Amino acid sequence: xxxxxxxxxxxxxxxxxxxxxxxxxxxxxxxxxxxxxxxxxxxxxxxxxxxxxxxxxxxxxxxxxxxxxxxxxxxxxxxxxxxxxxxxxxxxxxxxxxxxxxxxxxxxxxxxxxxxxxxxxxxxxxxxxxxxxxxxxxxxxxxxxxxxxxxxxxxxxxxxxxx
Numbered sequence: 001x002x003x004x005x006x007x008x009x010x011x012x013x014x015x016x017x018x019x020x021x022x023x024x025x026x027x028x029x030x031x032x033x034x035x036x037x038x039x040x041x042x043x044x045x046x047x048x049x050x051x052x053x054x055x056x057x058x059x060x061x062x063x064x065x066x067x068x069x070x071x072x073x074x075x076x077x078x079x080x081x082x083x084x085x086x087x088x089x090x091x092x093x094x095x096x097x098x099x100x101x102x103x104x105x106x107x108x109x110x111x112x113x114x115x116x117x118x119x120x121x122x123x124x125x126x127x128x129x130x131x132x133x134x135x136x137x138x139x140x141x142x143x144x145x146x147x148x149x150x151x152x153x154x155x156x157x158x159x160x161x162x163x
Contacts, residue, residue, distance in 0.1 A: 002059040005044065005083060009036040009076035010068025010096045011118065011162060016044045018051045026051030036075045044083070058087040065093035067118060067126040067140060097128040097140050097161075104160040105134035113137070115157035117148060125163050129155065 001021040008015040008029075014036045017027035026047040030039055048055055063080035066073040077093070084091040097116045104114055111132035118126040120142065127148055128140040143151075152159070 003053060003057050004060045004062060005058045005080075005089075007040065007044075007061065007063040007076045007080055008096075008099070009040060009072040009079075010064040010066050011072070012069075014039045014043065014072075016040065016047055018047055018053055020053075025053060033069075034071075036072050040075060040079050044079075055083065056087050058083060058089045061087075061089050061091045062094050063091060064096045064099055066096055067120075067142075068096045069121070095128075095140065097126060098130070098134065098136065100160050101128070101130040101136075102134035104158065105130065105132060108132070108158055113155045113157040115148075115151060115155065115159050117159060117161040117163040119161075119163040127151070129157065 004019045006017045006019060012033050013029050013031050015029035018025040028043050028047055061080045061084050063076045065077060080091045083089065096118060101114045101116045114130040116128050116130065120126055124142050124144050125148060126140060127143045128136060129138045131137050
């Protein structure tokens with residue numbers, strides 16, 4: 001199966017992982033609001049060494065494409081593009097909201113609606129509803145707190161995200 005490199009730079013972390021056949025070969029995450037550009041490539045190189053994989057063997061690169069920090073998103077996409085060009089790999093953008101919701105859907109024991117809410121670092125929030133499988137049931141939105149509380153009252157979802 002394909003060697004996958006997963007990158008996350010859209011939030012207040014810088015994270016990377018190598019995955020093959022559903023098994024995580026190596027992963028790291030560092031909490032940070034700034035400095036993703038300086039941390040990401042050395043992190044990937046370190047994980048590759050620990051996991052015993054060659055960067056030239058990467059076949060797929062998954063990278064969060066937002067919503068999130070503009071600079072962080074731009075850093076992740078640029079790094080993914082660079083790794084993809086060097087390895088001849090395919091780069092795939094993944095919604096930050098969907099990534100969080102899918103991870104939560106795997107952990108939740110009872111089927112329910114999932115509301116992912118991410119901090120915009122302003123006075124509003126990125127929000128999106130997902131079903132129990134992690135599939136989007138509404139488009140992503142930028143919402144005020146009052147609108148999110150209305151969604152919570154109407155849908156009674158499990159809340160996930162950093163906000």
